[in-house]
Amino acid sequence: MSDSIEKRVELSAPVSRVWRALTDHREFGEWFRVSIDAPFAPGRTARGNIPHPGYEHLTWEATVEAIEPERLFSFRWHPYAVDPNVDYAGEPTTLVEFRLEAKECGTVLTVTESGFDAIPPHRRAEAFRMNDRGWSIQVENIARHVGHAG
Amino acid sequence: MPAELAGRASVFAALGDETRLGLVGRLSAGPPQSISRLASGSALTRQGVTKHLRVLEGAGLVRSARVGREARFELVPEPLKAARAYLDEVSAQWDDALARLKSFVER
Numbered sequence: 001m002s003d004s005i006e007k008r009v010e011l012s013a014p015v016s017r018v019w020r021a022l023t024d025h026r027e028f029g030e031w032f033r034v035s036i037d038a039p040f041a042p043g044r045t046a047r048g049n050i051p052h053p054g055y056e057h058l059t060w061e062a063t064v065e066a067i068e069p070e071r072l073f074s075f076r077w078h079p080y081a082v083d084p085n086v087d088y089a090g091e092p093t094t095l096v097e098f099r100l101e102a103k104e105c106g107t108v109l110t111v112t113e114s115g116f117d118a119i120p121p122h123r124r125a126e127a128f129r130m131n132d133r134g135w136s137i138q139v140e141n142i143a144r145h146v147g148h149a150g
Numbered sequence: 151m152p153a154e155l156a157g158r159a160s161v162f163a164a165l166g167d168e169t170r171l172g173l174v175g176r177l178s179a180g181p182p183q184s185i186s187r188l189a190s191g192s193a194l195t196r197q198g199v200t201k202h203l204r205v206l207e208g209a210g211l212v213r214s215a216r217v218g219r220e221a222r223f224e225l226v227p228e229p230l231k232a233a234r235a236y237l238d239e240v241s242a243q244w245d246d247a248l249a250r251l252k253s254f255v256e257r
Contacts, residue, residue: 005237005240005241005244007241007244007245007248009248009251009252011251011252011255011256012256013255013256017255018251018255021251021254021255022251027254030254031247031250031251031253031254032247032250032251033250079240107255109248109251111244111248113240113244116162116236116237117160117162117163117166
């Protein structure tokens with residue numbers, strides 16, 4: 001089993017269009033469904049909120065690593081950092097990378113998220129405590145809420 | 151933290167190694183096995199097998215029981231399943247997000 005996730009999707013749109021949808025913070029926010037406060041820039045932490053009832057208190061955070069025009073956009077974040085009582089700031093993050101490739105069809109986008117092996121022990125304990133009360137159901141709910149927000 | 155509670159991160163770390171993945175494969179296929187049994191038919195020494203089994207044990211993926219003077223190791227499947235389920239959830243979130251991206255850029 002790998003500690004990373006990889007997704008590949010073909011998009012019927014030119015690379016320039018996809019690039020803008022990924023790296024313009026307003027456009028990113030539209031399809032990702034999060035309101036982000038400022039433009040993405042390497043080394044900067046973008047913050048936003050999830051505009052769904054009950055989730056407004058959650059802050060979405062991602063620190064941009066690479067912006068290589070029309071080729072690579074990457075950021076680090078805390079996967080499922082959704083407990084408002086936990087300060088995730090000092091913890092390891094996973095790395096999310098968007099790679100673009102021009103193809104006849106338009107654009108091939110590859111997304112990878114890696115580094116799940118670095119999540120620290122107390123979060124593991126928390127994940128399993130949540131699991132006892134239906135952790136996977138909670139995550140599903142969150143995914144559904146995030147998915148249908150806005 | 152008890153071994154059973156060792157979570158997905160150490161599970162991923164423990165499995166991020168060909169040799170340990172191989173040991174997990176062998177243990178998943180059969181009954182509890184001794185260190186010498188696991189070492190035979192592999193390129194590993196007994197010490198090598200022991201070292202890797204300790205890592206797997208630390209992640210809650212194997213447990214040992216004494217049979218006479220010998221320790222026998224068996225696979226504990228639950229942490230594997232939990233780690234798998236977690237990745238599946240993250241994966242499903244990405245599927246949703248990328249479907250939205252697709253309709254966003256193609257409209």
